Amino acid sequence: MSKSLIIAEKPSVAADLARALAKAPGMTAFSKDKDFYENDTHVITSAVGHLLEQEMPMKDGKKIGWGFTTLPILPEKFDLKPIATSADRYRIVARLIKRKDVTEIINACDAGREGELIFRNIIEATGAKKPIRRMWMQSMTNNSILEAFKKLRSDDELQPLADAAKCRSESDWIIGINSTRALTALNSRHGGFRLTPVGRVQTPTLTILAKREREIADFIPRTYYEVHADFEVKAGQYPGRWLDTTFKKDETDEHKKAERLWDIAQAEAIVARCTGKDAIVEEQTKPTKQIAPLLYDLTSLQREASNRFGFSARRTLQIAQALYEKFKVLTYPRTDSRYLPNDYIGTATDVIRDFAKLTPAKAGNFPTELIPHCEKILKENWVKPNRRIFDSSKVSDHFAIIPTGQAPPAGMGDPERKLFPLVTQRFLAVFSPAAEFDVTTRFTKIDNDTFKSDGKILRHAGWLAIYGKQAANEQTGEEGGKVLVPVTPGEPAKTLDLDLREESTKPPARFNEATLLSTMEGAGKLVEDEELAEAMSERGLGTPATRAAIIEGLIMDKYIEREGRDFIVTTKGLDLVAQLTELGAETLSSPELTGQWEYKLRQMESRQLDRPSFMRDIRQLAADIVDKSKAFAKAAKEKQFPDFIASDPESGATRFKQTLDFYEAQTDQKPKLRVYKSVAGKTLTDEEVRTLIEKRLLPPQDGFRSRIGKEFRAGLEIKPGSGKVTFVFEKGSGDVDEINWDEVPVLCQCPICKDNIYILPDAYACRTNVENKPKCAARLPRELCKKPITEENARKFFLEGKTGLIEGMISKKNRPFSAFLNFKPKDKRILGWEFPPREAKKKVAKKAAG
Numbered sequence: 122m123s124k125s126l127i128i129a130e131k132p133s134v135a136a137d138l139a140r141a142l143a144k145a146p147g148m149t150a151f152s153k154d155k156d157f158y159e160n161d162t163h164v165i166t167s168a169v170g171h172l173l174e175q176e177m178p179m180k181d182g183k184k185i186g187w188g189f190t191t192l193p194i195l196p197e198k199f200d201l202k203p204i205a206t207s208a209d210r211y212r213i214v215a216r217l218i219k220r221k222d223v224t225e226i227i228n229a230c231d232a233g234r235e236g237e238l239i240f241r242n243i244i245e246a247t248g249a250k251k252p253i254r255r256m257w258m259q260s261m262t263n264n265s266i267l268e269a270f271k272k273l274r275s276d277d278e279l280q281p282l283a284d285a286a287k288c289r290s291e292s293d294w295i296i297g298i299n300s301t302r303a304l305t306a307l308n309s310r311h312g313g314f315r316l317t318p319v320g321r322v323q324t325p326t327l328t329i330l331a332k333r334e335r336e337i338a339d340f341i342p343r344t345y346y347e348v349h350a351d352f353e354v355k356a357g358q359y360p361g362r363w364l365d366t367t368f369k370k371d372e373t374d375e376h377k378k379a380e381r382l383w384d385i386a387q388a389e390a391i392v393a394r395c396t397g398k399d400a401i402v403e404e405q406t407k408p409t410k411q412i413a414p415l416l417y418d419l420t421s422l423q424r425e426a427s428n429r430f431g432f433s434a435r436r437t438l439q440i441a442q443a444l445y446e447k448f449k450v451l452t453y454p455r456t457d458s459r460y461l462p463n464d465y466i467g468t469a470t471d472v473i474r475d476f477a478k479l480t481p482a483k484a485g486n487f488p489t490e491l492i493p494h495c496e497k498i499l500k501e502n503w504v505k506p507n508r509r510i511f512d513s514s515k516v517s518d519h520f521a522i523i524p525t526g527q528a529p530p531a532g533m534g535d536p537e538r539k540l541f542p543l544v545t546q547r548f549l550a551v552f553s554p555a556a557e558f559d560v561t562t563r564f565t566k567i568d569n570d571t572f573k574s575d576g577k578i579l580r581h582a583g584w585l586a587i588y589g590k591q592a593a594n595e596q597t598g599e600e601g602g603k604v605l606v607p608v609t610p611g612e613p614a615k616t617l618d619l620d621l622r623e624e625s626t627k628p629p630a631r632f633n634e635a636t637l638l639s640t641m642e643g644a645g646k647l648v649e650d651e652e653l654a655e656a657m658s659e660r661g662l663g664t665p666a667t668r669a670a671i672i673e674g675l676i677m678d679k680y681i682e683r684e685g686r687d688f689i690v691t692t693k694g695l696d697l698v699a700q701l702t703e704l705g706a707e708t709l710s711s712p713e714l715t716g717q718w719e720y721k722l723r724q725m726e727s728r729q730l731d732r733p734s735f736m737r738d739i740r741q742l743a744a745d746i747v748d749k750s751k752a753f754a755k756a757a758k759e760k761q762f763p764d765f766i767a768s769d770p771e772s773g774a775t776r777f778k779q780t781l782d783f784y785e786a787q788t789d790q791k792p793k794l795r796v797y798k799s800v801a802g803k804t805l806t807d808e809e810v811r812t813l814i815e816k817r818l819l820p821p822q823d824g825f826r827s828r829i830g831k832e833f834r835a836g837l838e839i840k841p842g843s844g845k846v847t848f849v850f851e852k853g854s855g856d857v858d859e860i861n862w863d864e865v866p867v868l869c870q871c872p873i874c875k876d877n878i879y880i881l882p883d884a885y886a887c888r889t890n891v892e893n894k895p896k897c898a899a900r901l902p903r904e905l906c907k908k909p910i911t912e913e914n915a916r917k918f919f920l921e922g923k924t925g926l927i928e929g930m931i932s933k934k935n936r937p938f939s940a941f942l943n944f945k946p947k948d949k950r951i952l953g954w955e956f957p958p959r960e961a962k963k964k965v966a967k968k969a970a971g
Contacts, residue, residue, distance in 0.1 A: 123224040127165045130230040135167035141266040156213045172211040173242040175294045176202040189306045193299050193747040195740045201246045205925035215247045229256040233517050238286035255279045284732040285722040292739040299743040303750035314931045318678045322663045327680050328710040331698040334690040340628035345381040346388035347622045350572050352614040357606035361565050361572030376626045392619045395567045400614040404563035413550035413584040415459040416521035419665035420642050427634035434669035436866050440536045450529045455666035456519035460512045470504045475526035486529040488542045494587050503552045510551050523548045553584035576605035631687040644712040692804050704749045767814040792844030801825040869916050871899045873946050885915040898951045906930035918944050
C-alpha cells in the first residue's frame with residue numbers, strides 16, 4: 122500500500138503532527154518507531170533544523186587554497202553535504218524518502234523561507250523525484266494542523282518561495298567566502314595568515330558599532346548651565362527648572378534644549394533677578410492611559426533580559442531554549458512575531474486557567490503571586506479578540522513567546538527562574554486593562570522667567586498590578602510616582618532657593634546588548650531608499666534566531682569586546698571598516714545590501730524576478746569585491762614600511778624592520794628584539810615604542826585588556842636577553858582576570874572534576890582549571906591553528922571524547938589542513954590530534970623509452 126511521508130522541521134513538531142493527524146477523517150492512530158511515526162497511510166519524521174550545508178568545491182581534486190589566484194570562487198552548482206552533527210538524522214530521513222511504499226512527500230517544515238530551505242535541501246541531496254505537497258501551518262493547535270492537512274498546497278505554488286530560500290543561502294555563501302578570502306589574502310600579503318572574516322550581516326553590524334566608536338572618540342564636551350529653584354505654597358514645597366519658552370528645536374544640534382543655557386552670564390542674571398521674588402503658578406492635569414507592551418518575540422525578550430538581569434543575547438536564547446525543550450514551560454523561542462494566531466483565544470484561556478488552578482504544593486517554581494491575577498482575568502472575561510494580541514497576518518513561521526500552561530518544576534536554575542516570570546507577566550499583562558495616570562505640568566512664573574515642574578500619579582494600576590509596586594515603578598520610569606504638592610488656582614508661590622548648576626554634554630552612549638539588538642532589528646531606518654527600507658522593515662539585520670550568534674561571532678573574530686554591559690570596537694574592527702571604505706567596498710559594510718537582497722527576494726517570491734537573474738547579480742558583486750581587493754594589493758605592493766629608528770642598548774641596533782604588526786631589531790644577535798604595535802588590545806604610539814626600546818621600560822598606563830576582556834593598568838618592560846615585552850604591574854594590581862561566574866555561559870559538565878565547563882572569551886574551561894590549574898586540565902582553546910572551535914565541537918570534545926572533522930585549520934607553514942581533536946583526560950596533555958587518512962596518490966604510468 123502506498124504511503125505519504127510527512128517531513129517536519131523538528132522532532133517535537135513530528136510528535137504534535139502524529140497526535141493531531143490521528144484525529145483526521147479516515148486516519149488511524151500512529152505507532153511510534155525510534156525515529157518516525159507510522160500508520161496505514163502515512164509516515165511522519167523530522168529533521169533537526171538544517172541537516173545539510175554547502176560543500177566547498179574542489180580544484181583538480183584538491184581543496185582550494187587561500188590566495189588571490191583561486192578567487193573568485195563562483196560555483197554554478199552547489200553540492201550539499203550533511204552537517205557533521207546531523208548526519209545520522211539525514212540518513213534516517215533519506216532512507217524513509219527512498220522507501221518503495223512512499224509515493225508522495227509532504228513538506229511540513231516551518232511556514233517560511235528557512236523551513237522551505239531545510240526541506241528543499243533534503244530533496245535535492247537525496248535526488249528524490251516523487252510528488253511533493255506543502256503543509257502550511259500557522260500555529261501548532263490541533264485545529265490549525267488539521268486545517269493545514271486538509272488544504273495541502275501544490276509544489277508549484279511554493280516554488281517561488283523555494284527559489285528565494287535557495288538564493289538567500291547560496292548568495293550568503295558566495296559573498297561570505299569570496300569577501301573573507303579576498304580580505305584575508307590582502308591582509309596576509311606581508312606574511313603570516315591574517316584571517317579577516319566578512320559577512321553580509323556581521324560586517325554592517327560591526328560598521329554600526331564602529332561609527333558610534335568614532336563619534337565617541339571625536340566628541341568634544343561643551344559646558345552648559347541650568348537654573349533650578351525650590352518654591353513654597355500653602356501645601357508645601359516643590360522643585361522647578363528654568364526653561365526658555367521661545368525655544369525651537371535645532372535639528373543640527375541635539376544638545377540644544379529648552380532648559381540649557383550656554384552663557385554663564387545669562388544664567389547668573391536669571392538667578393539674580395528671580396532671587397527672593399514671588400511667583401504665579403499655572404498648571405494643567407491630564408488623565409493618560411498606558412497599555413501593556415506587546416507579547417515578546419525573541420529580540421524583545423533578549424533586550425528586556427539584558428536590561429533587567431544583564432544577560433547576553435546568547436545567554437537569554439540558551440535559557441529560553443531550555444525552558445522550551447527541557448522544561449516545556451515556554452513555546453518556541455526563536456520567533457520574530459509578537460502576536461498569536463486568531464484561533465488561539467481558547468488556548469490562551471486554557472493556559473491562564475491551568476495557572477489559576479495551581480496550589481502551593483503543585484506550583485513548583487511558578488510565581489504564586491500571579492495566581493490571583495489569573496483568576497481575575499478569567500472572572501472578568503478579559504481574554505477576547507484583540508488585534509494587538511491575536512492577528513494571524515502578523516504570524517509567519519512562529520507566534521509570540523508565551524507560557525504553555527505547565528508549572529515550572531522546582532528543580533529549575535536561577536536564570537530560568539528569572540526568565541520564566543518575565544514571559545508569564547507579559548502574557549498576563551496584555552489581557553489586562555490599561556494603567557491610568559494623572560499627569561501634571563506646572564509652570565511657575567517670575568515676571569518673564571518660567572520654571573517647569575512635572576508630576577505623574579498612578580490612579581488605577583491596571584496591567585501594572587501584575588508587576589507589583591516596585592516593578593510597576595520600573596515600568597513607568599518613576600520613583601513611586603512623581604507627586605507635586607497641590608496648589609489652588611491663582612495661588613502665589615514663594616521662591617525659597619535658586620541653584621545654578623554647571624553641566625557638560627555627554628558623548629553618545631556605547632551600544633549594549635539591548636540597544637544593539639534594537640538597532641539591528643530596526644536597521645531599515647538606516648537605509649535611505651524607501652523601497653529597500655520597506656523590504657527590511659520586517660527583518661532588519663539578521664533574524665531573532667541569528668542575532669545573538671552574530672554578536673558572539675564579532676567577539677570571537679576579535680572585532681569587538683565586552684566592557685561590562687557595553688561593546689567596544691577593537692583596533693582590528695575599526696581597521697576592517699576603514700579598509701572596506703579604502704577599497705571602495707562599502708557595499709559590504711552597509712545595511713543597504715541586505716535591503717537590496719530582501720527587496721529582490723520578495724520580488725522572487727511573487728514571481729516578479731527569476732532565480733538566475735538574482736544569482737547573476739550576486740556573482741558579479743563577489744567578482745567586483747575580489748577585483749577591488751586585487752587592485753588594492755597590486756597598488757600597495759610597492760609600498761614599503763620605513764625602518765623604525767630607535768637605539769637598542771642591549772644589541773646596539775639602531776634600526777628596526779617595520780611590518781604591519783611589529784618592529785624587529787636589525788641585528789645578528791639572537792633572540793632578536795621584537796616589539797608588537799598592539800599589546801593586549803592597546804595600540805602603542807611610535808614614541809611609546811621608542812621609549813620602551815631605549816629605556817627598556819614603559820610606565821604604567823590604562824587601556825590594556827585581559828584575555829576575558831577586562832581592562833587593566835600595567836607598565837611594559839624588556840628583560841635582558843629575552844627579546845620580548847612583558848607586563849609590569851603596580852603593587853596589588855596583578856589580578857586582571859577576576860570572573861563573575863554567574864554571568865559566564867555554561868558549555869557542559871567537566872568530565873574530570875565534575876565542575877562546569879564555561880564558555881570564556883579565549884577558551885572552554887572549567888572553573889577549577891581557571892582558578893587552580895594544577896587540579897584540573899580541562900581547557901580547550903576557542904581558536905586553534907587560526908580556526909575557531911565551535912561550541913558544538915567543544916561539547917563533543919569533552920562529552921564524547923572527539924570533535925567532528927574540523928576543516929580550514931592553518932599550519933605553521935601557512936597550509937590549510939583538517940583534523941579531529943581527541944580528549945585524553947589521563948594524559949599529561951589532554952588535547953590529541955587525529956588526521957583523516959590521505960587520499961592515495963594516483964599512479965602515473967611511465968612511458969617506455971624510445
